[in-house]
Structure formats: structure tokens, C-alpha cells
Amino acid sequence: MVIKKICCIGAGYVGGPTCSMIAYKCPDIQVTVCDRNDERIDQWNSHKLPIYEPGLDDIVKECRGRNLFFTTDMDPAIKEADLIFISVNTPTKTFGVGKGRAADLKFVESCARKIASVANGPKIVVEKSTVPVRSAESIINILKANTRPGVEFQVLSNPEFLSEGTAINDLTNPDRVLIGGETTPEGARAIEELCWVYSHWINRDRIITTNTWSSELSKLTANAFLAQRISSINAISMVCEATGADITEVAKAIGTDSRIGPKFLQASVGFGGSCFQKDLLNLVYISECLNLSEVAAYWQQVIDMNEYQKSRFAGKVVERLFNTITDKRIAMFGFAFKKNTGDTRESPAIYVSKYLLEEGAKLHIYDPKVEEKQIFFDLVTMMPTEDPEGVKELVKVHSDAYSAAKDAHAIVICTEWDEFTTLDYQKIYDSMLKPAFLFDGRKICDHEALVKIGFHVETIGKRVSRSPLLRVMA
Ligand code: UDX
């Protein structure tokens, strides 16, 4: 079989960019991305894509209508396709067995059932969504139970390692592509077909092939290791604050050790995003199910440390503002879980907002890419007992940082957007109530310069010298 047509089920943060890149790099392959959400598909077909990802617009513009199509009409796309990616969401279960920890695979299963019922020829089905180890088994079982003459399935695991905000670069120059499949001649052939697709632009020595379960577990493990580095550096940031060491200097000193390396050592208010917490919870749950309670406890600690870092940061805001923020205006700079994305899933900003709102603050939020309706959706969802109208009275979303900070007691930086480093902080300071506080949860500002202006600055992993103005007041 030579892959001529690809179908992708799920037009989200994974399916959309990945398949756009495949269409871009493989003009000889027709790629159809399907989703059951009409609004999402309409957006993919419009000039304003449903996700913000630097560089994605140009790629979609070049390929859409040529060999890249977005549709809700799934059946014909599945029928025509030689290879089908399953790129649907796998959220943490909110009910039943494994509630709050296990991945909910109902969307993956419904895709498998859909493919089984519609397929009229041989298909390679590729699990791209992050799933717990041995999830492919359920896909394989559903599909194999529906094997008919001429309709055979091979199931591969091909986890995505792209990181939001740098997805286009990650897809163009991946550290590796990982493909897992059955250790049978048919499995090997299917792996080879998918290798051929990627080899349009990726050297074969960067394509790693494994058995299905190793591939699934590698994705969870990669995310768990990355998250663990952040929790480790955040743990040390607390020691820095208590001792006078500076976490940036410590991170640099240890990162130059080639065995440790410099990446993912940026202490912060905590990690967010759709993957880290979900995958860690998943790993913990799987370990418990396998009676590996020590393993579960080990990885659980990475999540616990992250929770602690978020609450510690939010708690510091309240404490420094003289232990009361009731009716105080607080400007929040950044709401996305990291810069260069409009995604807010598990964003530390949501947690910090909740904490501050529960303490009675009035929040004035500005994020360059997160839409107002998303901010309200996240806050209302996070505070389910609050009347949505009540939340709206306490929160105002701004279209620039200056208006968010006007008349505020404090600025809280939750996302490391570049534009926050070049703001006119003198102008901002002049427009704020005094004493003016700035809590830099991302360590992106020039703290000494802010102190000179008159700000009282708090950050992560470093004691900032106190503002002379505040010293006089004290
Ligand atoms: C992650 C993985 O990096 C990616 O390989 C996988 O496919 C999906 O999950 P993503 O969640 O998009 O990607 O972003 P990432 O850059 O990993 O950041 C995750 C969170 O960690 C963000 O909130 C980020 O701000 C935070 N972070 C990252 C830190 O706090 N410090 C760091 O040093 C790095």
C-alpha cells in the first residue's frame, strides 16, 4: 500500500497542526481533517483559525483547498483514507472508576467504532491522542472484531511531542518521531508506511520504531520527566527564597552539566497545559492499578509540588497585600498556560484567579491571545458554586495591559508573554495605587529596574531588594 489519502479525526491542538504540516510537506498526499464540532471546522475553513500557533496560518493558507481539507463529513473521509489518525481529546475522567485520574477514552473508542462501521477497505489506524499504556488494545479489539473480507486493520501508536507555541518548529524539526506497532510482518509493513509519510521531511535516523506499548508508555514518560524537572526546580526555588540563593543562577549552574542540560529548568508559578497534569495523573492511576503504590506515590509528588507552588504564589499575593485583598483591584497579566498560545487548559492563571477571587479581589485581566469568553468560561467552570453573573461582576477583561493596571494595587504576571517585558512600567506605576506591588510569577521582568521605579516586587526563587519607598513607609 502507498499512502495517498490520510484522514484525521479531531481538529484540535494536535490534529490540526500535525495534519497541516503533513499536507504541507507531502503534496502527493491528500489530507482531510474531520471534527464533529461544526464551529471548529468552520473556523479552520475561515481566515481566523480556531487555535493561535505562530506560523500555522501560512501553512494552512498554502495547503487548504489543495491537499488539505477540513470537514464534518467524516464517513467519506474515512472510506477514502488509507491511513486514519485518531487525534481526539482524552480528558481526565470526571466520574466513575478512576475519577479525577484516569483518562476518559470514550472519544477514542467512539472513533474506533466509527471507523469499524464505515471502513470498506484496509486501513492503518494511528493513535495520536495521548492515551494510557495499552489503550491501543481496545482500538485493536474493536477493529479486529469488525474485520471483514477486504477490510483489515493495523493499529499504530504515534504519539505527538509538539509543544504549543512552538508547534510548527517542533513538527518541522522534531527530536524524534516515535512509531509503535505490532511485532508481526503486517505490523512492520504498517510502521513502514507511516515512516514513509514522515520521511518526506524527516531523516530516517530520527524515526524510532518500537512495539505499541513502549510507544504509548514513552509519551507518558516523556511528559512525566519534563513535568518532574519543573517541579524539581520549583522545589528548589522555595529553598532559594528562604536562603537568599537565586534560582536563575542555580538553574544556570546545574544546566551547564551536560548530564542535566539547560531545558525545562525555568522556575515558575507552576506548569499548566493539557498534557502534564493529565499524563501524570494517568501514570499514577496506572501504577496503582498495577499494585505499584511506591511508583504511584513518586509521580503523585510531582503533581503535589505543582499544586503547592501555585497556591504558595497566590498566597504570597494576599500576604504581601497586608493579608487582605477584599475589594482590591488586582491586574493579572497573562491567562494562557504559556506564551505564544491562546490555550488556557490547566493554566496556573485559572488557579491563581480562583484563589484571589475567593479572597474578595476584583480582577482585571489582560492576555494578548485569550478571548474574553474563554476567560469567563474558565473562571465560571472553576468556581461552580458561584453565580456566573457574580463572577462577571468581579472580573473585567481588558484589551491592553495599561488599562488593566490602572488604579490597581498589584500586578500579577502569570504568563511569560514577551510584550510584558517591554511595557512602560513607569507609566504603569504612575497609574497605580501606592504602594504598588508586582508579583512576577514567570521571572521575566527586570526586577531591579522595577524597584528603582518604586514597585515592591516579589518573584519566584529570588529575594528582590525592597523598594526604598516602601522602606520609608515601613
Ligand atoms: C508538553 C510537552 O512539552 C510536549 O512534548 C507534549 O507533546 C505536550 O505537553 P505543552 O504543554 O504544549 O507541551 O508545553 P510545554 O512547553 O511543555 O509547557 C508546559 C508547562 O510547563 C507550561 O505551563 C510552561 O509554562 C511550564 N514550564 C515549562 C515551566 O514552568 N518551566 C519550564 O522550564 C518549562
Ligand code: ADP
Ligand atoms: P488535543 O489538544 O488533544 O488536540 P482538543 O480538545 O484540542 O485536544 O481537540 C480534540 C478535538 O477532537 C475536538 O475538536 C473535538 O471536537 C474532537 N472530537 C472528539 N471526539 C470526536 C469524535 N468522536 N469525532 C470527531 N471529532 C471528535
